[in-house]
Amino acid sequence: MAPVTWRMSVATTLRHAGCVFAEEEAQLLIEAATSPDHLDYMVDQRVKGMPLEHILGWVDFCGSRMVVEPGVFVPRRRTEFLVRQAAKVASPGGVVVDLCCGSGAIGAALSDLLGSCELYAADIDPAAVGCARKNVEPRGGRVFQGDLYDALPLELRGRVDVVLANAPYVPTGSIGMMPPEARFHEPMMALDGGTDGLDAQRRVALGAPGWLAPGGWILIETSRQQSVETAALLRASGLSATVASDEGLNATLVIGSPRSR
CATH class of the missing domain: 1.10.8 (Helicase, Ruva Protein; domain 3)
Incomplete structure (x- = not known):
């Protein structure tokens, strides 16, 4: 043919x-x-119904082909907004942590935009960790398996310049309304954020002050509907918080930093 x-x-x-x-x-x-x-x-x-990215083995994300393996969360186009906002506050050579990293595409893309950074990524899912290593390690970064900050080397406490967090934020009751590609081919732990969708974000926000360097930043992807609550979580942990959005990408972030900034 x-x-x-x-x-x-x-x-x-x-x-x-x-x-x-x-x-x-x-x-x-x-x-x-x-x-x-x-x-x-x-x-x-x-x-x-298998996601195209799982079939091809890669996704075009922020202009780079990132490895995405079956059973691993596929980076969404809207998450490019998080990366580009992070690039505005991060500096080349800074310490970057990608929490709930999935494929590691977010941290890897920020590293590309910065030219270099001291990159660490973490996820609780061993399949995600294996995939993330294929994106993060070629850029000089390291990937750890574990639960949020618990996975990170203790020597990073107090010296992280940027925390990137695309933690699961879909309320449990809304999972059934997601496209079948996500429900049947991506790990539920990467989607389900608990009853109100904020379970993981609460823990990310609570732990952030102990890991951020003076003048550091945390960027959390969330939804427009949840953004007020996400911002409140950061403020409750002692950080300032602002909401940023991109209508074209249907993307919403909450950006936090120490209040002494």
């Missing part, structure tokens, strides 16, 4: 399966296929 015919055939199949960007996805799958049988397999997986 000629390449153009392949693309048309694959795009039609994907469109019928409900893929909104069928033509673009068809081109990516064709480019990634090593044989016609491999292409058929990938198309079949996509039709069954």
